[in-house]
Amino acid sequence: MQLSSYARFSLALERRMLIVCLITQFMTALNKIALTWFALFIFQFALIATLSAQEVHVVEKTLTNGLTLLMVERHDDPSVAGGWVAHVGSANESPGITGIAHLFEHMMFKGTTSIGTTDYKRDFEILAEQEKIRDEMRAEESKMRAAWRRGGVDDWQKPENWTPYYRELQKQFQELVLEERKVIVKNEIWKIYQANGGNGMNAFTMDDMTAYFVGVPANKLELWMWLESERIFHPVFREFYAERDVVFEERRMRYDSTPLGPSEEAFNALFWQSLPYSWPTIGWPSDISSISKPQADAFHAMFYSPQNITLILVGDFDPKQVAAMAEKYFGRIPRGKNNPPDLVTTEMKQPAEKRMNAEVAANPQVDIMWHTVPFAHKDSYALQILAQLLSTHTGRLYKGLVLGSGVATDISASQNSQKWAGWFDISGEAADGHTPEEVENGIYAELDKLKRDPVPPEELQKVKNNFAAEQYRQLNSNLNILQNLIFNDGEGDWREINAAQPKLEAVTAADVMRVANEYFKKDNRAVATFTRKPETAAAESK
Amino acid sequence: MKIFSSLILSVALVAPFQILHSADIPDRPEKLSFPPLKYDAPVPDQYRVQLKSGPVAYIVPDHERPLVNITVYVRTGKYLELAGKEGLAELTGWLLTHGGAGTNSASQFEERVAFLGAQLESSIGDTQGNVGLNLLSKDLDAGLGLLRDVLYAPRFQDDKITLRKQQTLQAMKQRNDDSSAIEDREADFLAHGEKFWANRYSTSNSIDSITRRDLEEFHYQWFWPSNFVIAITGDFERDAMIAKLEKVFSSGPNVIAMDRELRTGTPPPIPTNIVFAAPGVYLVNKPDVDQGRVSLMLPGIQRGNPDYYAVVIMNNILGGGGFTSHLMNRIRSDEGLAYSVYSSFPPGVYYPGTFTIAFQSKSRTVAYACAIALEETKRMSAQPVSDAELNLSKKSIIEGFPNFFNTKEKIVEQFAMDEFTGRHAKDPQFWQNFRANIQSVTKEDVLRVAKKYLTPDKFAVLVVGNQADILLGYPTHPVDLKTLFGSFHEWPLRDPMTMQPLAPQK
Incomplete structure (x- = not known):
């Protein structure tokens, strides 16, 4: 039990971290291996700050648009682990949109203008029509919330309590979802990586960061450059509202339906008074179910600018070639006009236990x-x-x-x-x-x-x-x-x-x-x- | 939040129309060309060493970091426990490294390991024991001494037996607290039967009855050199390591005086008397959760089954392939009904595995998601998959193949497990042929195995969650869970200390 303190730290982090976790299941399908991939993974974070000097030789470059590139050469195996971290997390949210950093992470797998659709122009038209209906639904939700506040309904999200007009809007929206499906190529980023030997594709969100990563064979590094630069540059948030429901299920799985989840969430909120670590990274239930696609678009514009992102590559490559390739692919993304705002709120000193x-x-x-x-x-x-x-x-x-x-x-x-x-x-x-x-x-x-x-x-x-x-x-x-x-x-x-x-x-x-x-x-x-x-x-x- | 003005939003929507790809960046990734990459699977016999002292070892030197990592796999397991002594294997496994060993008391031993900054852990599971040592290579000789003491001279100190029993009994009390733990346990009962050895759980009585003598005998019976398989990698020279290992394993100090007849030779085969549950829904009522956990199960296959490769592809397309799978696309992406949804079709090593579709959904959409899972299962055996799907599935497995072996630890551990489970003896070319075997699977094969194994009228479906809300269903997608899979059963929780079924909760 040498590592129980680290393990404990891992658990503490797990409470606050969210991971889209799928590769475990893929592996199990092939082999009877009970991978505790998720747990092992966090474990690695737990061991930060324990490396001695010169242990990891990192080459750092800054691209012309302000994006940082870190490279570690390692020729042990013909593969490359590629990832990038956006310096934004749930601490950058505000009441009403708690959970948006994490929901956004999910949306980054939904494709781009050229990936995930057979007809992006038609797709954009449908997305715009969907938002019109959503605007009306939001107005109706506001009325239902008011009814709930006055005791008119016990829970406005129960389907039995929806207003007739809201049900009608739901139906109209669903028709547009079906319409959009005609031009969607589902989960295409995932498909492209899989067909090219990509593995371990995943992402996570914490208070302070959102990170995306995947392993690729060494000869497919340019594919990684293409796909990752494309989704930072031209993301399209398809199937937004279904994904919101997915995240709500993730919340139920990780917190609401576990023996200690609800109490630990309350304890965390008790501990942090002013600092926005007080809300859970996955967001409050009320917020998850009302975050809008326009809010996600704005979030991207504010936080996913090159000067707020670090690319990291570890593996079998030549840093000189890679730096040039990164400039070609990622350097084309224009620098954000404004730097993301600094978090100025600090934690109040406790007056009492x-x-x-x-x-x-x-x-x-x-x-x-x-x-x-x-x-x-x-x-x-x-x-x-x-x-x-x-x-x-x-x-x-x-x-x-x-x-x-x-x-x-x-x-x-x-x-x-x-x-x-x-x-x-x-x-x-x-x-x-x-x-x-x-x-x-x-x-x-x-x-x-x-x-x-x-x-x-x-x-x-x-x-x-x-x-x-x-x-x-x-x-x-x-x-x-x-x-x-x-x-x-x-x-x-x-x-x-x-x-x-x-x-x-x-x-x-x-x-x-x-x-x-x-x-x-x-x-x-x-x-x-x-x-x-x-x-x-x-x-x-x- | 003034910053979220519609002006800013429009940028995200409009900008893409104005962006042109620069001349040398193609508009689709298929237009990129890549240098070839040839990958040869590692060959087990390059690493395999039959030690004179008994064990087979897989050895790979790796000088990148000043560490050595050793895992000793032991042919033992829970399946060897006598009736009434459930929990003995686990207790033995834990106490090997926590109950003192050799000349060291438990606290001296743990302090010694800690001072070296080493990890030395042991456990005994269903069908194998593991003892793992990881430490700085400069401390190798000290570490090997400690390892030898664990393997041959554990002390099973009385106060540590008492402590661990108390911890075990207290952990038992939590058996019904977490719905995922209930699901794991009851799924095994449905898939293997109440009497199957793996479902003989420890109880307060069985833990109480375990004596120091039981532990000593269980250890003595199964911990001897030819019953070990070893995986070792790290900062050492191969020949020097072989010499060290011979020394460690050849001269086991027999500090426990015991009748040698206890060592009856190779452990008996693992019993395979599986009884799969009758078709239907089995619902465990857990009123305090708002999400139902679901496992839809069918009898599966065993290693060596000629259908294996077709089954891998079929399962990959149905629900094993992550975001590209049918189940994920329908239940998660389309409908937003679950965060995690997948199918798995692991070939059993010693007895047939279980095909499982698993997901978690809010109570009221459990039945709807079940109906979709059933529909997708039927579709798999009703119509052939597309060429594109077949090719993608094959490519994902073939192109991803090098990841099985992308660290030295993975190489030795995989090969040591193949030795341990007998695959190396039976099918030494398994990994060499793996990609070709996957490549040879046809659409017809996929359809054939889907028809053969995906038999929807045989589903045993375990649901753990809020019974009232689950049965209420969802108004826009009404599904009657009570009839969807034939029969419906309220499935009781078990008393956590005796494992006897309790009356169903109302």
Whole structure:
């Protein structure tokens, strides 16, 4: 269990990250392999900031339109992992359109003016007609919302509660959907990649970034250039409203229909007061079902400009040739007139400890979050070391609360640094006969020791050795190196892939004690305790 | 949000009409030409070493990073548990690396591994055990010593047995909390039968009954050199590594004094007494979720079946090929009824696999999505696929083939698994011939296997979700789930500690 702190970090990220995940199923179809691709994937992000200097040789170029290109040559295998990260995520949204960054990510697979249609002119006419009907539907939705506010209907989205006119509009819209299908070539981007050996095509959205990636055979790099530049340059958001429903199902699957999803979402919203990390990346349900295609078009215009995008290629190629090719394909996209707006809102300092208790269909547990520091902050390294000191089976929390007092069955800690802010997270499950509050108090007792006494040299070295080995583990494939670069670039600076490790090495026992005292304060934390819903216990075990 | 003005919007809509492709960028990707890329599949015998000490090893040096990665596959598994001792395999697997080994107590052992920055993990699943070691190459000798202790001299410390039992019992309580866990479990019951060995779950009684002696015997019975297959890659020289491995595996310190008769030789074959459920819908009521999880299942095929390649293509077109598949296009892209929808047709290694269509949809559209899945299944066996679909499917698999082997770890792990499961002995040319075999599949083959295996009147359909809302259906697409697949059954949850069926929830 060397990596439980990382695994824990992965889980913390998973709550906030969304991935269109399909390749797993494709692989399973061929082989009886239970791939935990999704989980492994996030795991890679969890290992950021653990690479030593000069470990990854990155060539950086800036294209004439401001787009950044990162290249890592690696001739181990005749393939290339290609990806790009747009510096936009759910933190760039606002109330009413929460979830748009992620919905937009889905829409980027719907084609371009030349891909995904047999007749783009006719397609555009139909899209325009569809929007006219949608305008009327939005007006009607507004009336139905008003009726709901006054108690006229219990849930305006229930089909039984729709107004007759709304039903009529639905029908008209559906006719236009069928009309559009005549000129649509469904999922053509996917088809082209598949026919050319593309693999692992996927994308994800987080608070601070949206990333798209795929692996291609080395001889098909130009195809990647063609398709990716085309969809950044000329995207067409077909089947927008059906995709909105898809995303709503994704929300139900990941959050609404899981034992802890709804409570964790509420806890996250409790923790962040002013910073737009407070809403889930997938968006509030009310917003997902009302985001419009015009809003998505505007979002693209604002955030998908070349100066806001980094291209990353890892694999078997010649960087000189690739740089020229990138200029040819991506350089044709005009620089955006305006740079995307900076996020100026900062998190309010908490005036007091925040607490919530939830009854859930799960074993009793506690989750504690403290406000800490953003990505690459000078204290982030000591906090990462501190998290590792607390985590794993040889860490302090397991020794103290699982093996020692026995109040917990499992426990973990993580430091999570994102672009605009960071947090430290400890969560643990109470052992039978013990309460979440006992686990909570045990955690504070361990933290108090770290505030009071310097960490012994051997223990500090053990943790550093772990980071030193980890730095290599994640470099085992083009895709993993690509993921690391995406993550670091998306959070603020790809150079951290090489710069972080020496900073971790330099952390001293005094640094650990200082950050423990600085951040683990009562009025800087939020605490969620979870107890089992009595009826779920009754249904399960007597 | 003034920024979302209609002026800006019009840019996105109008601009594409004005854009011309520059002269040297073609307007369609088909017009690009690519240099040829020849790819030869790796050949297992180039990596295979029969160690004198017993195990077969697959070895690939890789000096890119200063790491060594070793996986030891062990012929053992849950299927060897005696009745009443369910959970023994899993407990043994966990305690190998967490219960002390050799001269080290559990805490000394874990501290030693941690100080090396190494990963040393073990587990025993249904039909195999795994012990994995990953560490810096400079620490290889220390790591191999620890690995040998795990394989030959685990200590199964009493306090760790108690701890793990307690953790296991507590985890059991969550068996009915997550609808996806319920779905996974009950799908196996429907596909394999209540009495199938893989469906003998641990209970509070079986965990309580496991003794230290049980663990020692289970370990001693199956952990010996010729019962291992090894995959190893990393920063080492091949010959030096072979010498080190011979040393590790030849001199197992037999610290547990035990009757050698326990070692009865090669583990017995894996039982194959599958009973597939009668056709119909089996609904587990979980009132607290707003999305139903659905698995539509049919009996599948086993490895070595001559229909395998046609089945791969057929399934790829129906629902295995991601966004290009029929199910994805209809249920997700067209109708927006699900985020994840797919079919899988894995050939079973030891007994026939299960063909499954799976998706999740909001409670009230479950029945509608089921009807579409059924319709698409019928269509597959009623009419031939198009040439374009057939070709795309073949190309996606053939062109994507190198990804099976795009890291050194994947090469050795794939070949070690082939050794372990007997494929290397039976069909050593499997990977060499794979692409040609896929290429030879015809439309007629696809239709034939669809008719043979996609038998819609035999579907066993598991649904986990809010029964009332699921049966209510959706007004614009009314479908009666109670009759769609013949019969309808309320399928009970099980008591998580005894696994006995509970009365259906109302």
